[in-house]
Amino acid sequence: MKSTIKKIAAFGLAALMTASALASCGGSGDKSSEASKTDSTASTASKLGDGSKGKVYWLNFKPEIDETLQALAKDYTKQTGVEVKVTTAASGTYSQTLTSEMDKSNPPTLFVIGNQQGVKEWGDYALDLTNTDIAKELNTDAYNLTDDNGKLVSIGYCYECYGIIANPDLIEKAGHKMDEIKNFEGLKAVAEDIHKNADKLGFDAFSSSDMDDSSSWRFTGHLANLEYFYEEKEAGGWKECPATLTGKYMENYKNLYDLCINNSLTDPKDLATGGHDAENEFKTGKAAFFVNGSWEYAAVSEDVKNATMIPYYCGVEGEEKAGLNCGTENCWAVNANVSGDDQQATIDFMVWLVSDKNASAKMVEQLGIMPYKNAAESTNGFLNDAARYTEEGCYVMDWATNYQPNVDEYRAALVSALNAYNADQSDANWDAVKTAFVDGWATQYKAANAQ
């Protein structure tokens, strides 16, 4: 009798141990998914299955819209009975999360391929969206991404714009008018005057240009776009990532960059570490200019009612006709390796998001503008600025930045070079910035395209 109890106890303990030991391996254990073994090119738009039988799993990369998406997912499930799961991986860890999620037996059916590098890395996993229901809803194909064979890999679900956010009230307080800023000379005169009188005025021209990870992209990604864009414009538009840059407009990048760091609240030497809250400096009226994008509208317009956005004026000829930088990294791709039912369910869900009155209104509220025929109107002041520039006949500066090869490595090197330049604004240090900017592009292009 006793020995039976012992045996049972032993067995129980052993089972418990197995369970606890294996629990830690959970989630990563199921690697041999049938789904991911299916041929990636097998499915096309015409062969899609029955959407009502499928399910949707969206791996989202914008933390700020997570809450909205969760609510929308619930609504959709209530209305249609289709299961929708939304998981958010912050943009910094998106590629890591996507890599591991794609290997699971229930991989994301909807994910983000936001730039040309993404197309290179994940294009094989994306369904060709040509002529799908969602593609037919678009009102422009300006924000779509295609691969070298013309496959429609991903389509934009919203677009954004960036430039220099300005506080007209402060500029008037300093004795200037927004009308004076029509080109780089105008911007420079106003900014330098404000900086000179900063003590008297109680505010400075530019908010801090921190070089830590939470802020450096404003300069290595966004501001850098002016160089790429004018090169692209001169070349008659880029269809794919160029292997090299000429660096012809580096001087213009330097013009605006120098203006930002030298007419600001923060000593350039202190920028490497970061820790200055540029958004807050602008919101609390400590700075008149803030280099950022349309996603800041909600946060900024609460405090700065008249906030407006002006283009990157940098001393290029004819820049009086420049508009804002419009583009997107928010592009949906549908997983080519999930069942036809899931693909159809996913596309149905996407169509609902961009055409349903309530759903699209909520999306637009968070995302700004959606390039779809039946989507709600935008309420974002900066995007409306962008539209106004276009109406006035200004050229849109598209996001040539999206072509940055090996984007993380490329930008990291640029940050390091800019740190050295901020500490000591010598010609030698600027040459290193140029090298990282121009030659770094060629090097990273080679690395990204090596087989």
Added chain:
Amino acid sequence: MEKRRPKLKIFKNPLRRWGWLFLGPMAAAFIIGFVWPFIQGIYLSMCQFKTISMAKFTGFDNYVKAITDPSFIHSFWYTALFAIVSVVLINVLAFTVAYFLTQGIKGSNLFRTVFFMPNLIGGIVLGYIWSMIFDGILSHFGTSILMETSFGFWGLIILMCWQQIGYMMIIYIAGLQAVPEDILEAAKIDGATKKQTLFRVIIPNVMPSITICTFLSLTNGFKLFDQNLALTGGQPFIIQADGSSIKTTEMLALNIFNTFYGSNTASSGQAQAKAVLFFILVAAIGLIQLAATRRKEVQQ
């Protein structure tokens, strides 16, 4: 005629009969959680892959690319230098602290606790905290830990000493307390000075502790990742004339990580090859060091 074979003893003893049941779960977990991924890792190091279920075999290409990568070579030497300096400093300081805390100083239990505490904080957190501390000081001089390779190097050394000394100290204290009283007494009676007692009696007797502490600090030095990532993340870079950059404070593990998520679809395999080389290196160094210090251990 035929002798009945005696029943194997193993089946008689119930504990032995049920041994597999106790061994089994851990063995299974070990195989699933370690052995299998390890074998798969070696296989993947010879593949080109993005997700591991769609891997394409490419042979030894990845290894060639890994050992010809200048950033890998740089990080190797940087790591080696770091490991040597940190092993020496950590062990000397930990032993010193342990020695004084076994001399019957008042409040030594409190000191032990305080010294051990940094070890309970995670590496990433430590990295960010220390980067604030260093930058707080360096900003007075108009610079930052991200600006100079030597700042990054010594910063990481200070951080690692601060974190590891307490842990090694505990091991040394255990070793020191295990030195038999009678040997110490004999040394005293024979008229040995304090210095002689330390080098001739105590140190040979704590050799097992020294073995384990050098092993731990050496492999920790080589495997260091989180602190490196959080403190400098490889900055500053040297921008070379061809536009490529060398991350001057990037150690091996971080280099592997950056390669994996860094450049292109072919780079995951290359990172995997680096990881296999890394394993061989750390295992070899660890074993050589163990063999070398074991020889110096004395039997009591």
